[in-house]
Amino acid sequence: MPAHYSLNQTEEAVSRRLGSIPIKREALAAVSNLYRAASTVRQHLENSALRGADLTWSAFVVLWVVWIWEEIETRHVAAEAGISKGTLTGIIKTLESRGLARRSQHPEDGRLALLRLTPEGTALMERLFPAFNDEEAFVVDALTGEESLRLADTLRRIVTHLEAHGEERREELRRQTPVPPRRGGRRRAD
The missing domain is CATH 1.20.5 (Single alpha-helices involved in coiled-coils or other helix-helix interfaces)
Incomplete structure (x- = not known):
């Protein structure tokens, strides 16, 4: 769903609101457009490539990280995905219930958990990623x-x-x- 206001409308409103406040406008423009671009890209990918697989952006990123590293400590998955360990716990439960990922105890430190994809999770990523990449190409077209x-x-x-x-x-x-x-x-x- 597109934003309520266009990028131009938002930039004009920001300019009016900030008026003569002494700020670094180049930094504001760069970071606000970075945020807006990231949000827009995420929404597009969730509503295109990820919709058919019934995956959220965060769930996909978790699958991606585990797919790349094959087996990885859950704390590192959370850090790589940019999510909290609590959020990761919910995502892992969902992925496990769908048969896409499996959590196991670390063999050398029982306090740590490892995450890996099941064969079904690997097959999903092998099918899904080309369609995801097609949408990445569309985004930067x-x-x-x-x-x-x-x-x-x-x-x-x-x-x-x-x-x-x-x-x-x-x-x-x-x-x-x-x-x-x-x-x-x-x-x-x-």
Whole structure:
């Protein structure tokens, strides 16, 4: 489902609202368009390639991570998929109930769990991924191959920058302004 307001309408409203507030407008444009693009792409893929397999984006990403690594600790799956361990638990239960994944105890550390795809899960990914990739190609169809590679490189630079310096920056900000406790009952990670 498309957003209620077009990208141009949203950008005009933001410009009106922010007026003369001194901000880094290039950063605002880059990050807000990155977020909007990611949300739009995710919705498109859920409503196209993933719909027939009855998979959410998060479930697909979990399947993808496990498919790539073959067997992986659940904590690493959550980190790679960008989801909480609690969210992963629900996804794993769904995937197990559908016969697509199997969880087992780590042979060297019983506190850890491993996740791997079942033969049915592997077969699903082998069937599904070409259709998923067709939709990835559709998503970037307005770009040339060179522009797609340049975009991928630019996004990779953002990710590696945050991987290298994000924690240091967050720690610096926490020292300047302590983070209040969460209200939702979850503990704040320090």
